Amino acid sequence: MDVNGIVKQLMTLESRPLSALDSKEAIQQTKLTAFGSLKGMISSFQNNLVALANPAKYAAITANFADTTLASVSATSAAVTGSHSVEIQTLAQSQKLKSANFATTSTTIGSGTITIQFGTYNNGTFTLNPDKAAQSITISPSNSSLAGIRDTINAANAGVTASIVNDGTGNRLVIASEDTGLSNALKITTADADASNTDNAGLSQLAYDASSGGASNLTETVAAGNATLVIDGISINKASNKITDAIEGVTLDLLKTNLGSTTTLNLSRDTASIQGAVSSFVKSYNDLNKTITDLSKYDAATKQASILTGDSTLRSIQTKMRSAISDPLTTAGGGLSLLSEVGVSFQKDGTLSLDTTKLSAVLSDSTKDVSTLFASIGKTSDSLVSFVSAEPDTANDKYSLNISQIATQGTAIGSTAAALTIGAGVNDTLNLTIDGVEASVKIAAGTYTTTSLVAEIQSRINGESAISSAGIKVTLSESAGKLTITSDQYGSASTVSITGGNGKLDLFGAPVETSGKDVAGTINGITATGSGQTLTGAADSSGLVLKITGGGIGARGDIDFAHGFAAKLNNLLGEMLDGRLIDSRIDGINSSIKDIDAQRETLNQRLVDTEKRIRAQFTALDTTLASMTQTSNFLQQQLSRLPTIS
Structure with a gap:
């Protein structure tokens, strides 16, 4: 018997349930792919909502010069729309100093210490820039050549650059301030290894002090200068060509002058980016809607259903999104409550369309605020209270604000008038802790006015590496000769403590140190x-964040807060992606696939057992048939030998 052939055919029949399981798994895998695709499209749509949900999008201002060669310009939401006439008279420039001629770049100049200070020369007096610390650079004997000094200065990152220029007769060292402006002119003093700090020999050849009685062995080639311009007939004088505080919210980068003529600076609302964001929103929704339609449609002509036709999860997602887009906002506060009011509306096929003419008209209407229709916006009634942010679950409402404490800065106030004479090793050091950061500063020896002493100490503190690297700054002031150090930070973390140093007593006496305080108050009566x-x-x-920059204590008005459509949809999609709506279906499908795998494993084991049983039965039958055939052949042989019966 052909046992193998018979068993193979029988097992093909027995294996039919495996094919059914394969078909079931293929369907589940297709569904899994479909939900993965759906989840990706929802995530893409949610990412598209980010631009619309950002309040800054609707406050953006575009700025441009009629003559773009004069300056580049940008604006923030703080700028006010309008136009300004601008005349750029001079550009700011940094001071440059040159040395005498030296034969070669390897010519030895001298060793010692170079101290660079920044400030303003006026009528023979040098006034220190309080925002820039003095920088000391050590010139070792091994680096005392012209090239060595250049490289040492550049490596020190001291706010100046050094270069060597060969003018045809020799090599000159050129030292330039990195920053422009009158207040960044240079004063260079030396502690020369030859013990003479002002003669024109050794390292003192690089000394420069243009104040009355000062020693200047360098020559000024370019004078420090401020940028001067006239805006709407008002004269402006700034230390930098990058001007950020002439027109509120506007940054000007001056490129060249137009002395004697004016150009126009135009500031207008950036409606193009809003229109682009709304258009992108409509397209992104339609892309998602197409994915949902393709996954759930039924073709009546071919009588073919899609993989998720009739799926309840898909219907739920579509229904929730359409409801979120259609339902009007009740607390928008900007004169708009429906997307259809800005030209976004549903079509018969379930897609969205955009009427750009209608949107443009609303954007041009000063009585309408499109930002409240899309973003999460808080409108404050107090100009010193600003909305910062909110969480997705922050409730739409009108919140009342009451302030019981205004934020303050940490200070240290001297108890006696500061000594104006600073002696090296006598009263020239201060140990401080600013906002938790410890530092020690050394004040240059000399006789000061109160104003120059304030500038010197402030520049030394702000220039100390531990302070500057932590992003901390202080401001010094004086009243009746008493000095006050104030941290730039607000709140309880803002502290100024004078912990020691030989100059503490002479400069501050027994200082009164006060930590800053955090703002305190209630929102809707809740702390x-x-x-x-x-x-x-x-x-x-919960989640509502406000910034209070001043004002008094007590009632401070209301904050009208509401989530717009983009914010509302973003929250809804976040719940769909982070919750169990889609993931539960994906988990269920994966569970079904695992169950099919388990069924397949069980069935395969049963088929193995079945094949063993069938094969054993047919093998036994084949053995029996072989035995019977052998017996039959024997009998036939024996019968053939019997005598013939006649």
Whole structure:
């Protein structure tokens, strides 16, 4: 018997359930792919909503010069639309100094220490720039050549650059201030190894002090200068060609002058980016809607259903999104409550369309605020209270604000008038802790006025590496000769402590040190959390963050807060992606696939057992048939030998 052939045919029949399981798994895998595709499209749509949900999008201002060769310009939301006439008279420039001629770049100049200070020369007096610290650079004997000094200065990152220029008769060292402006002119003093710090020999050949009685062995080639311009007839004088505070919210980068003529600076609302974002929103929604339609449609002509036709999860997603887009906002506060009011509306096929003419008209209407229709916006009634941010679950509402404490800065106030004579090793050091950062500063010896002493100490503190690297700054002031150090930071983390140094007593006596305080108050009558100048709500105002920059204590008006459509949809999609709506279906499909795998494994084991049984049965039958055939052949042989019966 052909046992193998018979068993193979029988097992083909027995294996039919495996094919059914393969078909079921293929369907589940297709569904898994479909939900993965759906999840990706939802995520893509959510990413597209980010631009629309950002309040800054609707406050953007475009700025441009009629003559673009004069300056580049940019604007923030703080700028006010309008036009300005601008005349650029001079550009700011940095001071440059040159040395005498030297035969070669390897000519030895001298060793010692170079100290560079920044400030303003006026009527023979040098006034220190309080925002820039003096920088000391050590010139070792091994680096005392012209080239060595150049390289040492550049490596020190001291706010100046050095180069060597060969003018045809010799090599000159050129030292230039990195920053432009009158207040960044250079004063260079030396501690020369030859013990003579002002003669024209050794390292003192690089000394420069243009004040009355000062020693200047370098020659000025380019004078420090401010940028001067006239805006709307008002004269402006700035230390830098990058001007950020002439027109609120506008940054000008001056490129060249137009002395004697004017150009126009135009500031207008950036409606093009808003239109682009809304158009992108409509397209992104339609792309998602097409994915949902393709996954769930039924073709009546071919009587073919899609993989997710009739799926309840798909219907739920589509219904929730359409409802979120269609339902009007109740607390928008900008004169708009429906997307159809800005030209976004549903078509018969379930897609969205955009009427750009209608959107443009609304954007041009000063009585309408499109930002409240899309973004999460808080409108404050107090100009010193600003909305910072909110969480997705912050409730739409009108919140009342009451302030019980305004944020303050940490200070240290001297108890006696400061000594104006500073002696080296006598009263020239201060040990401080600013906002938790410890530092020690050394004040240059000399006799000061109160103003120059304030500038010297402030520049030394702000220039100390531990302070500057931590992003900390202080401001010094004086009243009746008493000095005050104030941290630039607000809140309880803002502290100024004078911990020691031989100059503490002479400069501050027994200073009164006061830590800063965080803003404190309530939102809707519930205590909020203060940190510096920011106040974060709790309970019904949870997630609402406000910044209080001044004003008094007590009632400070209301904050109208609402989530717009983009923010509302973003929250909804976040719940779909982060919750169990889609993931539960994906988990269920994966579970079904695992169950099919388990069934397949069980069936395969049963088929193995079945094949063993069938094969054993047919093998036994084949053996029996072989035995019977042998017996039959024997009998036939024996019968053939019997005598023939006649």
